[in-house]
Amino acid sequence: MQESSFSTEDSTTRTIEPETGNDARKRYGRVRDRSARLSISLSDLSHGRHQSQIPRWRYMYLASLVAQDVLAMLLSLWFCLLVKSDSYITLTDSFSFWAFAVFQCLIWVLSLLGAGAYRRHIMTDGYRIYAIILNAGVITVVVTGYLVYMFQLELPRTAVIEAPTVAALVEILGRWCSRKVLLRLRTKNLCKYDTVIMGSVDGILESLHMLDTCNTLGYRPVAVCPVETNANFTQDISALSVSKLIFSKFPVKILPFSNSIADDMQSMKSQILLVTDAVSRDSEHMRALSLLLESRSIELAFTVSVADVGGHRLHLRDTMQQNVLTASLPQYSFFAAMIKRTFDVMVSSFALLVLCPFVMLPIALMIKHEDKGPIFYCQERIGKNGKPFKFYKFRSMQSNADQLDKMLAEEYGQEYGALFKLKDDPRVTAIGKVLRKYSLDEIPQFYNVLKGDMSIVGPRPQRQYEVDKYSKLYSTRLLVKPGITGPWQISGRSNLSQEQAEQLDVSYIENWSITSDVVIMLKTGVVMFRGVGAY
Structure with missing residues (x-):
């Protein structure tokens, strides 16, 4: 995946100190109209892993x-x-x-x-x-x-x-x-959440004045991130804008919008990003940013005028001074994660206990008898937060199938990527055709679930070269564990286009619930029996 390129100067915060307007123009003029597009990389995800943003108080x-x-x-x-x-x-x-x-x-x-x-x-x-x-x-x-x-x-x-x-x-x-x-x-500036304010300069100044008089919200401004009023998140730190901020009485820092804004907020130990205005509510950048912030336990809050983030659960804070909406995703709460993990352990343990003697053993014997090759297919896949893990399946292809991937893609005129599959793949063995049609080759992945590398339901785990091609929004699928089954498996499987599969995965991440997992599991059984879209 290509990352946007930003200088070291752009990725650091700046403290606003009293200085003249001319000094401000010299100091900050060079970053005027610089465009910074959000890009989530594997390094972004790994840096934010397992670090709590909850203050001690x-x-x-x-x-x-x-x-x-x-x-x-x-x-x-x-x-x-x-x-x-x-x-x-x-x-x-x-x-x-x-x-x-x-x-x-x-x-x-x-x-x-x-x-x-x-x-x-x-x-x-x-x-x-x-x-x-x-x-x-x-x-x-x-x-x-x-x-x-x-x-x-x-x-x-x-x-x-x-x-x-x-x-x-x-x-x-x-x-x-x-x-x-x-x-x-x-009122003594204690027990507050360190907050970064994003929006237009006027919107930021209005919020700063509001927070200076409103203690109910509990937001302590520590930095501002000015952006222009468009969907591209263009950086807006012009000399005039900075002068306004300098001559205000608020000792905040300027945090440039870049591909490392979540890491910058985490290094500052900021707990909240408050969006005032200027941000397109249906922007792809905002959707990706919201997922990334949530995975780092950083709260995303909006003034009411911009509070519309698809898939997020919105909560209105109706205080006397200001109405603010906070957005959250249910799958990122501790208790939801605990419920999902308990569900995964129970289902995978039961499945392995029941399937081992009656299904897995006969399949293993047939695979071994057909061509004397290995029973299991093991490959490195990319899991949650970009962490690689060993992925297990029953072998359904020839032993050297991986070496022929790129060659066959060129031969059949297909793109060599995440959804590369051939309807009549010459590498598939006779027993492999049956296993793949009814998804029986996926059974060993219950072991991956039991280990904690995967979940029962989630986006499918993919290889490194496939992950490298993820778009900004699609890379958010790395914020959750991959699954044995998922939304695109019950909605057409390999018959879906790349865009359709990606949309289903992102929608699942935004709208997860334990009941949706149960529904997907039940539908998976029907899809397996029918064998639609499996090849």
Whole structure:
């Protein structure tokens, strides 16, 4: 993949210091009208791997909220015990009571988590947190009551119904106090998220003035990234623009827009990119940038006028001073990743256990008997974040098939690339034709899933020369694990064009959900049975 070329000077940040307009023209005039197009490379992805952008104060604040939640439930149980001590006659000894208390606190905290009480920004976004707490109270009552019924537990009604209700009321008061503390700290410029502001110069200045007076959002401007009003993200640091910024009272840096902007933000430990205006909402560059930022745990926020990013889940922060929309992709959250990994391990373990003796062993014997060659085909493929891994399949071609790829592509007049396949490939063996038609050659990849190199559902893993030809947007497929099956496999397979396959992959990355994975798996079974588009 070709990367845009930028000088070292462009990839560094600049601190705005008081200087004259002439000095500014001399210093910054040379970067006027320089175009910088976003390009995601393997090095971009590897640099951002496994580095958290969450500030330390947030961990401490979350810990204090969890402790407050547990205390609220314990106080509620104690209050119910004092009011109706006879109701707890089934919990005679102290061990039973405290065991139940731990059980109830766990359900309470998980209910708050599921309702969104620990979500970023929720503490300062109006009064929405109080509705969330009430929802969590209802969830706790329902879950506790269900468990009591299913396991026939002898628990007091006050603990099942009244304690969560009291806990919700106590929690509302506690969160109100915590919110006041957080806002007070933010008036002292503490407990804020370091923010880079992108947009036109006028839009940036307006946002800087707004953030200077608005502590509710919790954004601390540390850098600005001026761009012109067009879809090409042309750099806009003219002498006039810089003069405006210099004579403003905000000590921010200038961060040029380049192919390394995500890395620059990560090196600055910035947690948020706030887009004010000037950016085309359907720009391919913005879609690629949004995926890259999300993979680095950098939040993407928009003023309402530009908040339309396809496939992203949008959340409105309706504070008094300014309305801001934040965008997120569900597959990049920790809990979604944990659910997907659990799903992968369970499905791949079950598949290998069932298929090994009844399907894999007979296939292995037939492959070996046909031409005495190796049973498995092993090749290096590129996985998540550009990391190579060993990819396994049942061998369905001659042993030297890889060496003939380029020659056959030229002979048949096809492009030698990601989707190169021949309907009547002379290299395919007799047993290989059956395996490929019904995708049985893919079964060993359950081992790749179990190892963690792949997922059950995702874009297909490809080779290095194919990855090198990725476009800016298509390279975002490297932000997720490759899969055994995926959207293009159930939508025509090899009958699809390059553009159609790429669009399906990117759409999957933007709109992932565990239910969509289940649907794709079920459809894969139908497609395998029909054998449509497989060759």
